[in-house]
Amino acid sequence: MSDYSTYELGDFTLQHGATLRGAHLAYQTYGTINGDASNAIVYPTWYSGRHWDNEWLIGEGMALDPAKYFIVVPNMVGNGLSSSPSNTPPPYDRARFPAVTMYDNVRAQHQLMTERFGVTRLALVTGWSMGAGQTYQWAVSYPEMVARIAPFCGSSVTSEHNKVFLEGVKAALTADEAFRGGWYERPPTTGLRAAARVYAGWGFSQAFYWNRVYRQMGYSSLEDFLVGFWEGFFLDDRDANNLLTMLWTWQNADVGNTPGFDGDTVKALRSITAKAVVMPAEKDLYFPPEDEAWACEHIPDAELRVIPGIWGHFAGGGSNPDDTRFVDQALKELLAS
Incomplete structure (x- = not known):
């Protein structure tokens, strides 16, 4: 890597x-x-x-x-x-x-x-x-x-609908007290985990969840998927300020x-x-x-x-x-x- x-x-x-x-x-x-x-x-x-x-x-x-x-x-x-x-x-x-x-x-x-x-x-x-x-x-x-x-x-x-979704991600990242307006000394992990759960409702379709396809991916339950896949994804060396920079790029594309x-x-x-x-x-x-x-x-x-x-x-x-x-x-x- x-x-x-x-x-x-x-x-x-x-x-x-x-x-x-x-x-x-x-x-x-x-x-x-x-x-x-x-x-x-x-x-x-x-x-x-x-x-x-x-x-x-x-x-x-x-x-x-x-x-x-x-x-x-x-x-x-x-x-x-x-x-x-x-x-x-x-x-x-x-x-x-x-x-x-x-x-x-x-x-x-x-x-x-x-x-x-x-x-x-x-x-x-x-x-x-x-x-x-x-x-x-x-x-x-x-x-x-x-x-x-x-x-x-x-x-x-x-699209405007997409911008609204991203507002949820942004709000989750910045609401963490540890975020400190972007001047954090330690990763705002509470905000990162919250952003992961916002994302989880959008990344896959309703039918994906209805059919519990996450089990085919090796996750034993919905909560296991939310923590193991989504929270793990956002905590995998992803910096909150970096995410917000790319989020701005996306919203304004x-x-x-x-x-x-x-x-x-x-x-x-x-x-x-x-x-x-x-x-x-x-x-x-x-x-x-x-x-x-x-x-x-x-x-x-x-x-x-x-x-x-x-x-x-x-x-x-x-x-x-x-x-x-x-x-x-x-x-x-x-x-x-």
Whole structure:
């Protein structure tokens, strides 16, 4: 997990005006870049995810096969490996870490791909959840560079319903007395555990819980799942300020805020030239299929493929083999097109 590389961004000025001095982007690569740098794929991380959390979709015989493609997984700003509240020195440390947009993340990744690897054309950009948001952003920010996109279980603009859900996560994290406005000396574990339980009602569908599918995952009861999976997830080296930084990025995600589009999301979607396969999950409570059907209506060359089943948002998390096969097959067909 500690085996990754770091790209120095230098003094990196963010979309909202702050400059992160000595900013850096952590990343991992899989496979080898070919002679004309035409086999590159960017596969960004998701909310609180790190590069190793993406590896379930990379492997021999899969669409993202390192024997064929050069796959770069950049860690999102704020995830604890790239520049984050937890690793940035004063004055932009901890609670003073500035607002970071999807546009900022993708601009940093573009700098990595062009300056570090000399890539001018990407075979594919793909990602789950916030990784899907970055996928859409790549296609809007750098249309001349992106040949194909496959966002799954994510969106081009955060809906108001999604923002309300995230307000619950934010409230849980910040209500802990130990949080101290972000200047905590010890992890606010009460807030982290509370946030985990807020998340638990959204990550999987109602049908997932009705059928007690968590038992197939090795959890003996609902409470065991809430503690063992969800609280364990949030307590696994996840910093509260980091979570809040990425939460702000998520709440404020909108490709319409890309410079030149003046907040017009539809205009931004219509500018996408990449061939797109968009994969929402059938029972995703964050990003329902009808939201992504709306996005596909405005992307010139887009196909909607709904991931069937009851795993909800986590259809894109690599936990269910059927969902993994669905996503992988769609990526194979897209890359062959």
